[in-house]
Amino acid sequence: xxxxxxxxxxxxxxxxxxxxxxxVVLAVGACxxxxxxxxxxxxxxxxxAPTASLTANPNTIPAGQASTLxxxxxxxxxxxxxxxxxxxxxxxxxxxxxxxxxxxxxxxNDSGTQEATARITVVSxxxxxxxxxxxxxDEQLFSGNMKDVFFDYDSYDVSAQYQQVLQADAxxxxxxPGMKFTIEGHCDERGSTEYxxxxxxxxxxxxxxxxxxxxxxxxxxxxxSYGKEKPFCTESNESCWQQNRRAHFVYQK
Amino acid sequence: xxxxxxxxxxxxxxxxASLVSAQDWIRTGTGLGVEKVRLAVPDFKLVTTDTxxxxxxxxxxxxxxxxxxxxxxxxxxxxxxxxxxxxxxxQEVHLNDWSSPPPNASMLAFGNLAxxxxxxxxxxxxxDTKNPQSPQVLGKQYREPANDANARLIAHRFADExxxxxxGGIAGVAETKLYFVSNRxxxxxxxxxxxxxxxxxxxxxxxxxxxxPHVSPDGTRxxxxxxxxxxxxxxxxxxxxxxxxxxxxxxxxxYSPAWSSDGQTIAFSSSRSGNTEIxxxxxxxxxxxxxxxxxxxxxxxxxNPKTNAQIAWVGGRSGLPQIxxxxxxxxxxxxxxxxGYAVSPSWSPNGQFLAFAxxxxxxxxxxxxxxxxxxDVASKQWAQLTHEEGRNDFPSWSPDGRHIVFQSSRxxxxxxxxxxxxxxxxxxxxTAGENTQPNWSFK
Numbered sequence: 001x002x003x004x005x006x007x008x009x010x011x012x013x014x015x016x017x018x019x020x021x022x023x024v025v026l027a028v029g030a031c032x033x034x035x036x037x038x039x040x041x042x043x044x045x046x047x048x049a050p051t052a053s054l055t056a057n058p059n060t061i062p063a064g065q066a067s068t069l070x071x072x073x074x075x076x077x078x079x080x081x082x083x084x085x086x087x088x089x090x091x092x093x094x095x096x097x098x099x100x101x102x103x104x105x106x107x108x109n110d111s112g113t114q115e116a117t118a119r120i121t122v123v124s125x126x127x128x129x130x131x132x133x134x135x136x137x138d139e140q141l142f143s144g145n146m147k148d149v150f151f152d153y154d155s156y157d158v159s160a161q162y163q164q165v166l167q168a169d170a171x172x173x174x175x176x177p178g179m180k181f182t183i184e185g186h187c188d189e190r191g192s193t194e195y196x197x198x199x200x201x202x203x204x205x206x207x208x209x210x211x212x213x214x215x216x217x218x219x220x221x222x223x224x225s226y227g228k229e230k231p232f233c234t235e236s237n238e239s240c241w242q243q244n245r246r247a248h249f250v251y252q253k
Numbered sequence: 254x255x256x257x258x259x260x261x262x263x264x265x266x267x268x269x270a271s272l273v274s275a276q277d278w279i280r281t282g283t284g285l286g287v288e289k290v291r292l293a294v295p296d297f298k299l300v301t302t303d304t305x306x307x308x309x310x311x312x313x314x315x316x317x318x319x320x321x322x323x324x325x326x327x328x329x330x331x332x333x334x335x336x337x338x339x340x341x342x343x344q345e346v347h348l349n350d351w352s353s354p355p356p357n358a359s360m361l362a363f364g365n366l367a368x369x370x371x372x373x374x375x376x377x378x379x380x381d382t383k384n385p386q387s388p389q390v391l392g393k394q395y396r397e398p399a400n401d402a403n404a405r406l407i408a409h410r411f412a413d414e415x416x417x418x419x420x421g422g423i424a425g426v427a428e429t430k431l432y433f434v435s436n437r438x439x440x441x442x443x444x445x446x447x448x449x450x451x452x453x454x455x456x457x458x459x460x461x462x463x464x465x466p467h468v469s470p471d472g473t474r475x476x477x478x479x480x481x482x483x484x485x486x487x488x489x490x491x492x493x494x495x496x497x498x499x500x501x502x503x504x505x506x507x508y509s510p511a512w513s514s515d516g517q518t519i520a521f522s523s524s525r526s527g528n529t530e531i532x533x534x535x536x537x538x539x540x541x542x543x544x545x546x547x548x549x550x551x552x553x554x555x556x557n558p559k560t561n562a563q564i565a566w567v568g569g570r571s572g573l574p575q576i577x578x579x580x581x582x583x584x585x586x587x588x589x590x591x592x593g594y595a596v597s598p599s600w601s602p603n604g605q606f607l608a609f610a611x612x613x614x615x616x617x618x619x620x621x622x623x624x625x626x627x628x629d630v631a632s633k634q635w636a637q638l639t640h641e642e643g644r645n646d647f648p649s650w651s652p653d654g655r656h657i658v659f660q661s662s663r664x665x666x667x668x669x670x671x672x673x674x675x676x677x678x679x680x681x682x683x684t685a686g687e688n689t690q691p692n693w694s695f696k
Contacts, residue, residue: 156550
């Protein structure tokens, strides 16, 4: 990212220099050679490579609710977002994706293409009613109903939104008192290895404690932290990092 | 931005000056008038050799030169300045040729190798070129079975003798080891290598995840943390037996072990209470004693190896992780860093400094780099050793306090590097796979 920005600055500087140089040449030419027929006009300078940014706010929504995509581009002649088609150079639009979606923006002009992405994570809420045990194994039933808890950066506080998710999880667990499970704490790749292990444990324990308040016995629960050792998503961007900051429920056989 | 290097270098000079007054062996590399010993080391003369063993001579010469150069206390005289005929024995030395320009050396290390009947014999001398009456500072003889490992071993030993004599009586580190984590076998396992990156060797074969190796002060065991059926546990690898040995298991997740320098106690982080806290336990096992009590994460303890009366660690009680110190019974908590994201402390052997990784300017719009810093514990003055080349983390001091080993992503994948404690003379030690969390042996 940083490298790209620097490249961009360079090209901008270069363009300023070229334009200044052109202006000087033209001015000198105009003064010294008034009688000579003017040279054919230089081709218009190509515009600089486009820049682009795309954000989603909020970037995590319950199913059926809307999030606002906001994008901004410079120098682009053609801007498209995969899911929306051709769009204005800058703007915003409300979207209601049915499932977690990565929005992909492409800004183009003659001298290049710039891409930007933003991910909206859709959390199923309320969860579908538990299915009959006959329709799948306990493990499938568990993973189909237990929703993970996601966290802010460097935080192990469970937000109001995920308190609700945990309430639904607790209802499912109360209906299936025989199930034991593990809560895995995960972190994104940015923190340091050992600190992330500790942070992951705090996340797993935060989820465990809330479930305990909702009546789920600690005897059914094991916790383990994987820090940043077992990421769900391995790209270096916020939408991916967000996927990795979680307390993940795993059925215990 | 332009003012920044100036301020930094002024700060650095301040700290460097305090270092110099406290310990004359710290080299600052900032031209404070502390002259390094000008040392000439001509290749040792190969007297006789068995067929097929010529390479031992080259291994010896390269290793000896590398050890002396890495030591950080010598100004190594370039070989292009040497007289055409180099001595292999005392009677062949013409001190004048070495003490006067162009070599202008104040010390001369020379000697010879003989490889005969499967044995490697090395004679080495250290001469003071400015003392013609009695030039010999050191004279040593070594004899080992002729193989690559012994050519390196003899070079290390002779280098350490020279460093001990000329480096203020502080033992060199040429025979020390580094322990680290590598994923080159497919999973994260504990590995060992020589201090210069040679002889890399896999120790554990867990097949899950092994992290945070810390070798015992006597060099017989490596404590590390690994994922077991009971979650993360502190595990032990016996270097004498060449296999993992049992160590007490605790409830919850347990990781980041650290040895006190007397080998009696291990501090570590455990989540057994629900929060991660620092505990200490006898290195022979027993009941663990809780040292911290806070809601936030507490991890990565390191002992003050001079006194074993203090522990520094990383706490998240105020938000982003910061370095704290406390007495080894958990009292007298002091916050050391005042901003940013500070992790992975390592306490210097003399007890004076903490090395750690710090993203000093942290937050939106200031995506700082993680760099290695050294802080004087008493005054809280700090110096930055790495400068925004990739992400740098997990510094660990050499036993002589002259070097720091650390991990860095400066070439893309994270690898292990060593440097002098002033940030100069950076050397890459690993290349295969990803290599992290280096730990320097106590001796």
